[in-house]
Amino acid sequence: MEFAIGVDIGGTKIQFAAVNREGAIMERQLMLTEALLGPQQLVDKVLAGIEGMISNLTPGGRIAGIGIGSAGQIDFRTGSVAFAGETLPGWTGTPIKRLVEERFHIPAYVDNDVNVIAVAEKVFGAGREFESFVVIALGTGLGGAIVESGQLVRGAFGGAGELGHVSVDFNGPRCPSCGNYGCIELYASGTGIARLGAESLSAGATAAWKPNSREIIEAWLQGEPLAGDVMDRVIRALGSAVAGFIHTFNPEAVIIGGGVSETGPVFLDALNEAVQARTSAAMSKACRLLPAYVGTDAGVIGAAAQVWHYGNNR
Numbered sequence: 001m002e003f004a005i006g007v008d009i010g011g012t013k014i015q016f017a018a019v020n021r022e023g024a025i026m027e028r029q030l031m032l033t034e035a036l037l038g039p040q041q042l043v044d045k046v047l048a049g050i051e052g053m054i055s056n057l058t059p060g061g062r063i064a065g066i067g068i069g070s071a072g073q074i075d076f077r078t079g080s081v082a083f084a085g086e087t088l089p090g091w092t093g094t095p096i097k098r099l100v101e102e103r104f105h106i107p108a109y110v111d112n113d114v115n116v117i118a119v120a121e122k123v124f125g126a127g128r129e130f131e132s133f134v135v136i137a138l139g140t141g142l143g144g145a146i147v148e149s150g151q152l153v154r155g156a157f158g159g160a161g162e163l164g165h166v167s168v169d170f171n172g173p174r175c176p177s178c179g180n181y182g183c184i185e186l187y188a189s190g191t192g193i194a195r196l197g198a199e200s201l202s203a204g205a206t207a208a209w210k211p212n213s214r215e216i217i218e219a220w221l222q223g224e225p226l227a228g229d230v231m232d233r234v235i236r237a238l239g240s241a242v243a244g245f246i247h248t249f250n251p252e253a254v255i256i257g258g259g260v261s262e263t264g265p266v267f268l269d270a271l272n273e274a275v276q277a278r279t280s281a282a283m284s285k286a287c288r289l290l291p292a293y294v295g296t297d298a299g300v301i302g303a304a305a306q307v308w309h310y311g312n313n314r
């Protein structure tokens with residue numbers, strides 16, 4: 001049987017999996033990124049994890065390739081890291097594709113972590129029936145990917161789709177990642193929700209309670225009014241950004257994934273209402289807002305799927 005090895009490199013954890021052509025995970029391993037230990041230990045971990053996947057492979061299994069998705073901006077022509085911010089300190093410039101191919105003599109494909117989620121959704125998930133869609137991943141940060149005419153939109157080197165750094169308020173706070181003001185990532189990501197929560201509580205709070213995004217969302221779902229105000233801001237900000245993406249790309253669908261979106265239909269329905277109110281009728285009618293289908297394994301499955309679909313320099 002033919003396998004691809006998928007590697008999903010995030011700020012907190014690295015996922016490894018042996019994936020078959022149908023997108024099923026046959027074998028998996030998880031490591032902590034420990035990003036602060038620096039890029040060399042990260043390279044060592046990635047190589048060790050791939051080594052482990054190869055040696056655990058069932059006899060008769062053939063490895064078609066190694067697919068990697070990494071946080072940061074990836075130069076899709078060379079498979080190296082064009083820019084990685086605070087999430088992976090020192091990772092900028094790492095020639096991931098070359099290091100992996102030199103070690104294993106197996107073709108390697110490297111792309112941005114949200115681009116590979118878009119690959120998973122296109123091949124196996126919510127994007128299967130669409131040629132034109134936008135993916136938004138609401139995690140610790142806010143990531144994006146754009147598929148147009150069935151292909152990932154790359155831009156000059158592969159940096160296209162950094163949707164988290166579209167501003168929804170030029171008077172907003174300064175974004176530490178890009179330098180702009182009021183980036184949507186500052187409102188509608190895990191850290192953004194926690195920031196708004198701390199801001200709204202600081203006025204009346206007696207205890208030094210700093211709720212995280214999960215706690216705020218839970219309180220919102222239970223009808224707690226302060227959390228309701230926070231989530232109202234989050235949803236209006238995100239609705240405004242998504243309306244902008246719809247007007248820019250005229251997509252058939254906007255697919256929402258990541259931890260924050262796993263809140264379920266309440267979040268998606270509220271977002272849909274905010275988007276509808278801000279989008280011109282014909283565009284809005286042509287576009288569906290859908291939850292990601294592949295779920296938390298989308299990154300590692302999409303990373304592996306690059307070996308057969310959409311991979312760089314194939």
Ligand SMILES: [Zn+2]
Binds near residue numbers: 165180
């Ligand atoms: Zn920014």
